[in-house]
Amino acid sequence: MRADRSRLPDVGPDPAFRFPSIARHTLHNGLQVRTVEHHTVPVVTLVVQMDTGAVADPPGREGLAAITADMVDEGTGSLTAIEVSEGLARIGAAYDVDVGADATHFSLTTLSRFADRGATLLADILLRPSLRASDFDRVRQMRLDRLRQLKDLPSAVAERAFLWLMYGEHPYGHLSIGTAQALDVLALEDVAAFHAARFRPSRATITIAGPLSHGGLLRLADEAFSGWSEDSTPVEMEEPREVGLQGDAAVPTRLAVVPRDGAPQSELRIGHLSARRNTPDYPALLVMNAVLGGQFVSRINLKLREEKGYTYGARSGFDWRRGMTPFSLQASVHTASTADAISDCLAELDGIRGSRPPSEQEMSLAKASLTRGYPRGFETAQQVARSVAQLALFGLPDSYFEEFVPRVHAVEAADVVRAAERYVDPARAVTLVVGDYEAVAESLRPLGLGEPQVLPADV
Amino acid sequence: MLGVDSLTLPFNKRTLANGLDVIVHEDHHVPIVAVNIWYHVGSKDEQPGRTGFAHLFEHLMFEGSEHHNAGFFAPLQQAGGVLNGSTNTDRTNYWEVVPTSAVDLALWMESDRMGYLLPAVTPERFENQRDVVLNERRQNYENRPYGFALMAVTAALFPEDHPYHGLTIGSADDIRAMRLEDVQAFFRAYYHPANASLTLAGDIETARAFDLAERYFGELPPGPRAAPARRTAALASEVRLVLEDRVEMPRVYMAWLSPPMFDAGDAELDLLGDLLANGKTSRLYRTLVYERRVALDVSAHQSSRELAGFFLLVATAAPGGSLSDIAAIIDQELQRLIEAGPSESEMERARVQVAAHFMYRLQTVGGFGGKSDQLNAYNVLRGDPGFFPADLSRYREATIVSVRDATARFLGFDRRVILSVVPRGQHGLALSGSKPVSVS
Numbered sequence: 017m018r019a020d021r022s023r024l025p026d027v028g029p030d031p032a033f034r035f036p037s038i039a040r041h042t043l044h045n046g047l048q049v050r051t052v053e054h055h056t057v058p059v060v061t062l063v064v065q066m067d068t069g070a071v072a073d074p075p076g077r078e079g080l081a082a083i084t085a086d087m088v089d090e091g092t093g094s095l096t097a098i099e100v101s102e103g104l105a106r107i108g109a110a111y112d113v114d115v116g117a118d119a120t121h122f123s124l125t126t127l128s129r130f131a132d133r134g135a136t137l138l139a140d141i142l143l144r145p146s147l148r149a150s151d152f153d154r155v156r157q158m159r160l161d162r163l164r165q166l167k168d169l170p171s172a173v174a175e176r177a178f179l180w181l182m183y184g185e186h187p188y189g190h191l192s193i194g195t196a197q198a199l200d201v202l203a204l205e206d207v208a209a210f211h212a213a214r215f216r217p218s219r220a221t222i223t224i225a226g227p228l229s230h231g232g233l234l235r236l237a238d239e240a241f242s243g244w245s246e247d248s249t250p251v252e253m254e255e256p257r258e259v260g261l262q263g264d265a266a267v268p269t270r271l272a273v274v275p276r277d278g279a280p281q282s283e284l285r286i287g288h289l290s291a292r293r294n295t296p297d298y299p300a301l302l303v304m305n306a307v308l309g310g311q312f313v314s315r316i317n318l319k320l321r322e323e324k325g326y327t328y329g330a331r332s333g334f335d336w337r338r339g340m341t342p343f344s345l346q347a348s349v350h351t352a353s354t355a356d357a358i359s360d361c362l363a364e365l366d367g368i369r370g371s372r373p374p375s376e377q378e379m380s381l382a383k384a385s386l387t388r389g390y391p392r393g394f395e396t397a398q399q400v401a402r403s404v405a406q407l408a409l410f411g412l413p414d415s416y417f418e419e420f421v422p423r424v425h426a427v428e429a430a431d432v433v434r435a436a437e438r439y440v441d442p443a444r445a446v447t448l449v450v451g452d453y454e455a456v457a458e459s460l461r462p463l464g465l466g467e468p469q470v471l472p473a474d475v
Numbered sequence: 476m477l478g479v480d481s482l483t484l485p486f487n488k489r490t491l492a493n494g495l496d497v498i499v500h501e502d503h504h505v506p507i508v509a510v511n512i513w514y515h516v517g518s519k520d521e522q523p524g525r526t527g528f529a530h531l532f533e534h535l536m537f538e539g540s541e542h543h544n545a546g547f548f549a550p551l552q553q554a555g556g557v558l559n560g561s562t563n564t565d566r567t568n569y570w571e572v573v574p575t576s577a578v579d580l581a582l583w584m585e586s587d588r589m590g591y592l593l594p595a596v597t598p599e600r601f602e603n604q605r606d607v608v609l610n611e612r613r614q615n616y617e618n619r620p621y622g623f624a625l626m627a628v629t630a631a632l633f634p635e636d637h638p639y640h641g642l643t644i645g646s647a648d649d650i651r652a653m654r655l656e657d658v659q660a661f662f663r664a665y666y667h668p669a670n671a672s673l674t675l676a677g678d679i680e681t682a683r684a685f686d687l688a689e690r691y692f693g694e695l696p697p698g699p700r701a702a703p704a705r706r707t708a709a710l711a712s713e714v715r716l717v718l719e720d721r722v723e724m725p726r727v728y729m730a731w732l733s734p735p736m737f738d739a740g741d742a743e744l745d746l747l748g749d750l751l752a753n754g755k756t757s758r759l760y761r762t763l764v765y766e767r768r769v770a771l772d773v774s775a776h777q778s779s780r781e782l783a784g785f786f787l788l789v790a791t792a793a794p795g796g797s798l799s800d801i802a803a804i805i806d807q808e809l810q811r812l813i814e815a816g817p818s819e820s821e822m823e824r825a826r827v828q829v830a831a832h833f834m835y836r837l838q839t840v841g842g843f844g845g846k847s848d849q850l851n852a853y854n855v856l857r858g859d860p861g862f863f864p865a866d867l868s869r870y871r872e873a874t875i876v877s878v879r880d881a882t883a884r885f886l887g888f889d890r891r892v893i894l895s896v897v898p899r900g901q902h903g904l905a906l907s908g909s910k911p912v913s914v915s
Contacts, residue, residue: 019691021542021591025583027554028576031506031678056504057837098765101755105824108831127831154768161771161793164723168620280613312548322546325606328614348614350606381553388555388574395505396838 033391035417036400038407039230043242047217050404051233052225054397058128060226061397062138062236063405067219068210069118070192071339075185077206079159079194082115084210085122086155089113091146100141107133115192118338119409125398128227135240142215143244152204160199167473170276170283170348174450177274178285180475181446182342186259196474217244221408225401259289259340269446271465274473275453281327282354282451286361287344290439293336293410299423300435301334306382307374307432308332308364308440309345313381316345316364324360326353338410343440351452355459358447362463365442373433387421482833484863486674486850487681491689493697494669498850498860499684500676502840508677509841510581511570512589513851515672516665518645519564519638519704519782524652527608527645530562531653532661534604536569540584541591547584554580561843562643565781566855568848572841575678578687586691589671592662601655609651612644620722623914624896627718628730630914631892632785637706639783647915667698672854676847677840708732708783710890716912717895717905724771725904726791727798728894729805733786733885736779736856742869743881744777744786749828750821751775751808752788758808759790767804769796781856786886798895798906809886816879829870833863 041049066085073080089111090097104111107130114121122142126134166172176191183189222241224233291297302310309316309332320330330347345365349357368374374382393399394417407416447465449456450473460468486500518529537547537560551558556573571581616622626642633640673692675684710732734740752759752775763770773790790801817825839845853862894912895905902911 017690018694019583019586021583021587024543024550025579027574027580030555031575033506057834059834059838098755098761102824105754105756106827108828108834110835125835127834154765157768157793158764158771161724164794165620165771165791168722170618280617281610283618311552313546313552321607322603325603326610328607328611348610348618350610350613381549385552385555388577389552389557390555391505391574392507392555392557392572395507395840398838 030388036225036394036404038404038414040414041234043217043238045217045242045244045246047237047241047244048221048408049234049237050221050223050408051230052223052400052404053228053230053233054225054400055227056397058227059125059397060128060131060134060224060228060236061123061125061401062135063223063401064122064138064142065221065223065405065408066120066122066215068120068214069116070190071117071187072214073187073190073194075187076198077202078190078198079192080202080206080210081120082192082194083155083159083199083202084207085113085115085120086159087147087152087207088145088211089141090151090155091148092140092144093146097151100137103137109134109137117188117192121402121405123398123402131226131236132239135236139240139244145211147204147208147211149204152207156199156202159193160196163193163196163199163474170279170281170450173274173276173473174283174285174448177272177450177471177475178287178342178344178448181269181272181448182289183259188259188337188339212247217241217246221405223401223404223408225397225404269469271460271463271468272446272448272471273453273468274448274450274471276451277454279450279452280351281348282351282449282456283348284354284357284361285344285346285448286358286365286445287342288441288444288446289340290334290343291341292339293341294338297435297439300427300431301439302386303379303382303424303427304368304432304435304440305332305334306386307378308368311385315367316347316361319360319364320347320349320357324353324356326350326357330361336410351455354449354451354456355463358463362442362445365440365445368433368436369440370433370437374429376429379429379432383424383427386424390420482830482837482864482867484837484846484849486860488854488860489685491668491693493693493695495688495692495695496672496854497685497688498672498674498854499679499681500674500840500846500850501679501681502676502846503678506575506678507572507840508575508578508581508675508679509570509572509845509847510578510585511568511674511676511841511847511851512585513672513855514567514665515565515670515701515855516567517563517565518641518643520665520701524649525657526641526649527643528653528657528661529567530643530645531605531608531650532658533560533562533567534608535596535600535658536560536588536592538600538604539595540588541594542587543584544595547588550580551577551584556581559843563780564639564643568851570841570847578675578679582687582691585673586695589666589668589692590695592666593659596655596658598655601658605650605653609647612647612650616644621720621726621896623718623720624726624728624894626914627716627894627912628728628787628892629785631714631716631894631912632710632730632732633708633783634706637708638704639708639780663698665701668692668695669697670701672851674847674850676845676850704782706782710892713889714892715906715909716892717897717902717909718912718914719899719902720896722896722898724791724794725798725895725897725901726789727801727906728896729788729802730892731786731886731890733777733784734779735781735783737869740881740885741777741779741784743873743878744784744885745779746825746870746873747812747878747882748775748777748786749825750817751812756824759805762804762808763790763801769793769800769804798904802893802906806888809882809888812879813883813886816875816882819875822873822875822878826871829867833867
């Protein structure tokens with residue numbers, strides 16, 4: 017039978033999919049454990065989520081959470097940093113640390129036959145780090161050098177400046193790597209104190225996914241982590257103060273520039289603070305973002321890339337946090353197209369709020385791509401463990417995966433417009449340009465965003 | 476006990492009458508199917524003055540075909556699919572990962588652009604994607620620290636008429652000069668069933684997969700078999716170059732010509748890259764970064780391609796560390812390896828890591844590097860999708876002696892390219908005797 021090329025083939029009904037079922041356990045020391053049976057290849061992933069992200073950095077100690085996370089695998093007990101890495105390499109483990117705004121994830125993936133050794137190593141790293149002075153000096157210096165290098169990377173410069181514009185001096189306002197001023201004065205004692213106060217079973221959740229029974233997965237956690245004792249000294253930990261929609265900036269800025277002489281492109285960020293991850297409007301915001309800039313066929317990519325050719329790609333998104341989350345459009349555009357691209361972006365932000373509400377076709381495309389593609393994210397043990405850890409991070413229910421599809425389906429076009437009116441506002445948006453200031457300055461004036469605030473690459 | 480039994484990648488293969496290879500791998504864990512197609516064409520097949528063409532062409536494949544004369548993303552994303560493509564020196568690949576319910580859609584679209592692309596390629600679409608590609612080049616090369624380094628390295632390693640002289644992205648002048656007419660000849664020469672390999676992996680029965688492949692692709696006529704590009708490259712001496720860039724720290728790139736993919740010595744150099752410079756357990760990390768603290772980072776890998784390979788070692792100087800100190804330490808370590816080879820303990824560690832990484836490669840059906848992509852790679856480059864275990868054996872069978880011999884044979888001090896990338900205006904930070912090179 018030959019193909020009928022007069023029309024695209026129909027897509028059949030969505031295949032059934034059983035999302036992972038999560039079992040929760042609590043070890044006697046208070047450590048929360050979540051296990052997920054994942055029977056594919058013999059690979060196990062463990063994710064330990066410590067309740068300490070960049071937001072936990074004390075003022076003047078920006079980068080403390082990240083350098084602590086970096087220091088813990090620099091030797092444990094009598095082992096040196098190299099010997100710890102040797103231990104990981106000898107089980108073919110992939111060890112990864114991700115310091116986010118709200119939490120830090122320590123992940124270890126290894127072959128099932130090495131799962132016991134993997135869990136033990138991970139526990140050694142987190143519970144019994146040596147925290148030696150010589151390692152600290154080296155790690156701190158490397159982080160300072162890294163910060164210097166980031167000044168040449170336009171995307172990193174933009175991320176750093178944008179966070180600062182959003183949050184000012186609030187602890188969300190810096191990259192997890194911190195600042196040179198803070199790293200200069202950080203001492204090993206800061207790391208030791210931070211570790212002692214924060215790395216406690218009551219502030220951690222471990223998620224394990226792999227081809228074992230819930231009991232077998234739990235045993236891995238129990239044997240490796242049950243010796244973790246809760247320090248009886250109470251710790252006074254200040255929760256980060258609330259930040260409002262306007263952030264902490266004293267004078268609202270509409271336009272900011274980080275000059276980069278001769279740059280062939282301008283790295284753009286356009287956005288503002290918007291909502292918290294636990295907002296009930298989350299599904300409506302996901303659909304809104306899919307229409308506006310969350311995928312290839314979204315409005316801003318079609319406009320800036322496929323219609324105008326200004327960029328290799330443009331997108332928008334929420335950098336979800338427990339607290340106020342930034343929403344932004346991002347693109348790296350040809351220097352000569354900078355002002356036109358900004359103006360197009362601002363017009364799209366305005367359009368989604370009502371002058372151009374999502375069409376029926378856009379709604380159906382956005383919802384279908386979010387829901388039909390959802391099972392794809394549950395293929396590997398690592399994907400599963402990380403997704404479950406996200407539930408822990410944001411306090412979402414174990415039924416979350418099952419409920420996701422119906423919740424997205426329930427979103428109507430009117431909900432999207434309402435969400436956009438409430439959470440997206442071009443009049444409140446800050447436009448940041450990392451680019452050739454001299455080349456673009458004149459063209460920015462007619463945008464009516466006022467005099468730009470000029471920032472250094474390491475604000 | 477070693478879990479070796481599960482390290483397999485089973486498949487079935489058939490070749491349609493028009494020459495299209497079809498490979499099927501079943502994996503029913505998640506209700507998704509990966510559709511992956513390789514065309515055996517890359518930047519190695521470009522004509523002089525037309526660099527960057529194969530990649531620009533790849534972009535056009537997403538803009539529409541005769542019977543779906545609109546962007547390819549919308550219908551596939553609406554179906555819950557993801558899709559992408561990439562071009563390198565040797566091949567161009569395209570893939571979709573779709574829910575099982577949308578396999579027909581993906582195959583319809585892939586076959587339509589294989590058979591009926593040209594009527595949809597308009598001057599507007601062509602010019603638009605040319606601008607997009609120029610922006611891709613700006614973003615990933617021109618506006619990125621050290622972004623021009625690899626261009627300078629391959630230009631020095633391979634002579635001007637060698638297919639690997641330039642990077643796949645091409646020169647900006649060539650991209651600007653491209654004409655719509657070039658698209659047609661390129662499509663007819665390379666985009667047809669006899670120059671392609673299609674793999675379906677995932678939640679689909681083998682018999683049904685073959686039926687669908689026949690239904691959608693069987694009608695397409697075969698084209699001419701492409702003549703393989705062949706040129707040789709050789710370095711007769713050490714070439715020292717310096718490039719100024721907007722960077723904070725100087726960096727050294729050392730490169731040697733090395734065996735093509737799967738040839739004798741390729742796996743050994745791959746293992747050498749790991750034990751020499753990848754990760755905290757590697758020799759150079761230990762000396763340069765951990766003990767002497769003259770470098771911020773170091774890495775190495777065997778970049779093996781169809782016609783030739785090159786082995787690349789990269790280290791960034793720490794403040795106070797000089798490139799000449801770094802280069803001297805690298806040479807000392809290479810000399811030790813040339814004389815004595817790796818230790819038994821290093822080989823044991825490498826064997827476990829190889830087994831683990833082959834296993835990790837079996838976790839996903841689609842996307843870049845997933846099982847469907849691997850089956851096509853083996854089929855196109857080896858003529859055998861079943862090469863997975865043999866590939867693993869290449870690493871398992873490597874020995875202290877074979878790694879030592881490959882190091883001695885290929886990584887000679889007197890035939891390599893050494894590029895110093897230094898901050899603007901600080902030419903003096905380069906290795907002595909380096910000749911300025913300009914790349915744009």
